[in-house]
Amino acid sequence: MKPVNQKAWLLILPVVLCVAFSAVLPLMTVVNYSVQDIISPERRVFVGTEWFKSVMRDEDLQGALLRQIGFSLAVLLVEIPLGIGLALSMPAKGARSSAVLVMVAISLLIPWNVVGTIWQIYGRTDIGLMGAALAKLGIDYSYTGNATDAWFTVLLMDVWHWTPLVALLCFAGLRAIPDAYYQAARIDGASKFAVFRFIQLPKLRGVLMIAVLLRFMDSFMIYTEPFVLTGGGPGNATTFLSQYLTQKAVGQFDLGPAAAFSLIYFLIILLLCFILYNWMQRVGQDAATTEGAAHG
């Protein structure tokens, strides 16, 4: 039998420590809260899975979860195609390309609460450009009074804020396609659509996967912008999971249920990302091995 060298454990110690301090320990404090009822700093009672059970039964939370899933799906359905389209129409070379890149990236540089504020003013029917214009057109628009309008505004704001990210990723992906592919397509007499369908889209698979995961995770955790814009209203029409959680933890100081819900929230994101990632991997499984680099 081979002698086992236990010293090898030392080699992974730095990673273990890093992960422990950055992820496991903070998470453990949440786990700690989620199984106790903290009445005062000196008095705490172990309640087991009680908080988890109550949170799962919470109808407000179920509503927030459904809204959240709907919102994230809408974000993906709008931003991914729009981002691809934007990237395709951006100039590829020269000074114009750089100028367009900077312009497209501007919204990504704005702090999130400023984005919320911008749209809050933009949508106001008295002084906001969009709100006033809609009012002038005779459209009864109010993001504070009408649930549909509030949804529309929040979604529009997210599309405005984050589509450029998808566009920039796709732009980089498009630039990485060797010229020979386009030349071959011209020789083969491929139409513009065929070029998109059979060359560009398959070659964008990698960056699109990143774009979908990023946009999904970010939109699923959205907090600041709707908080500033609508405050979750009207009613709780735009109260998404993060905001609901904050209300529970900070507003009502229900630390136990909030901690239990945090863990569930975390697991939901983890699970959905896992499913998305695997699904997208499988969609292009065979295409994965193709990095037929071609130069001149």
Added chain:
Amino acid sequence: MARIDLDLAHAYKPNPQRDEDYALLPLKMSFEDGGAYALLGPSGCGKTTLLNIISGLVTPSQGTVKFGGRDVTGQTPQQRNIAQVFQFPVIYDTMTVAENLAFPLRNRGVAPERIRQRVGQIAEMLEMSGQLNTRAAGLAADAKQKISLGRGLVREDVSAVLFDEPLTVIDPHLKWQLRRKLKQIHHELKLTLVYVTHDQVEALTFADQVVVMTRGRAVQVGSASALFERPQHSFVGHFIGSPGMNFLPARWADPGIEVCGQVLPMATNPLAGEGRFALGVRPEYVTLAAPQAPGAIAGTVTQAQDIGTYWLLAARVGEGEGQQLIRARLSPEQRIPRVGDAVWLSLLGSHTCFYRDDVLIDNDNKEVAA
């Protein structure tokens, strides 16, 4: 199918001034219908540019491209009906092998029954019939390149098929096989084929006519034997052959020509006009000679290598600044001199060429004979 006439120049930059600004210097060239041509030259000599101009991927900055007398300079590759195969495999990842091969036909609205038939034929020719329904993306590089070749050959009515170093990524043994296949296809289909390569063996075995290019200039168009026997330009002499031609600075010193301080007697002066003259002789035609033999030059052996079927001899001739190295291919049957031996090498014969400013002086061969 049609004869292709080129009369053009191309620069990628606007307002080219000097020769260096041009990717292709002004050239006039014709490719006969049904011929097999090779464009041969080192990397960056403009051969790919020339190919892309023929196919229509690049529009020449000056001049015209004509197919069968018709000006097609402004036309797209599709209008010109040309097929082109690139250096690195280009395949459509999401399609199967069969779909890849069918793609150029499908885009042109060929009937499905006819497509199936053609794809079957091409796959058989490339020995890919068994893989028709596999995803193309998962295949090895050489299989992918075979698909690219197949896409180039699947249309029967093309004006020409252009190949841009298509066998770069292919294994040597398969390379040989595919090259033979292309040659066979050429004989069967009588398509005009233009083949770009920097490999002289590939060019000389594939093509009836080879265009040798360097620095944006087509220096010689000719058959393999013409390129070997009468290189029109010293570049061709260097580039074709292994090793390349020996070039020795020469000048007329009545009654002969002086090479490396030694005078080789000649009846008439082959070095007409003014300029920088050189004598060129292939290592294959340099032979050992008796001391003081006419047309021979004295030297010292610096290297003698057994290359298998022949010996490669290098000898130093001349002194100081004018010192030159002459290479000779000797048959192993004779006695091979050793390093340090004094030898006499015969340079003059019917295969000897003379150059003025790197260009062949067109003398009648017989006069040159010693």
